[in-house]
Amino acid sequence: MDEIVLRDTPDRFRPLAGEIVPPLLALLRERRALEETAWDRLDRLQREFTAAGGPPGQPAPGRIQAGEEYRRRYLELAVPRCVPGFLKRGAPDGCQRPAKYHFLDEEPAPQITFTMEAAKKAVVVISAPRGSLRLLYRFTLRPGPEGWLIARIDYHHSNETTWHIDLYL
16 A cells, blocks of 8 residues: 655645545556566567577567557557646657656655645655665646546656656656
8 A cells, every 4th residue: 555645735635635646656557567568578579589680780570560559558548647738749759677667566665745735736746766866756636527637747866956847657
């Protein structure tokens, strides 16, 4: 169970943490699983191609289609959960290992902070260890017709003072 720390949240908004945070974490876990599956497939295709004598620098047959499928599935997952315009650049061009939100189910567990000072905006910060530093993701959510939608994502490392905009879920 993910522990949620409430910060600067009036009593009337505190119950919304249970409505907003679990679906956000579920979405991030789905995104992580999608990325891990895509990476495994792309890596397998490339290894098989190279083992069969294909040049190491050349993309394996089917790699482009697998990448297109990943981007399509990413958009199917993300678009309904983000405000219109957030994904104006579409899907990321690739995936990585470890996956973007790999830390969600690792030990020690990430720290999750929920802040809501007004009815139209909630902020969830997820802070996870990364070596001697901490990686922080800040999700700004706004109410939508079918639930809370991601309006902005920022990130930074604990040794930085500024937040950077993240253009992709």
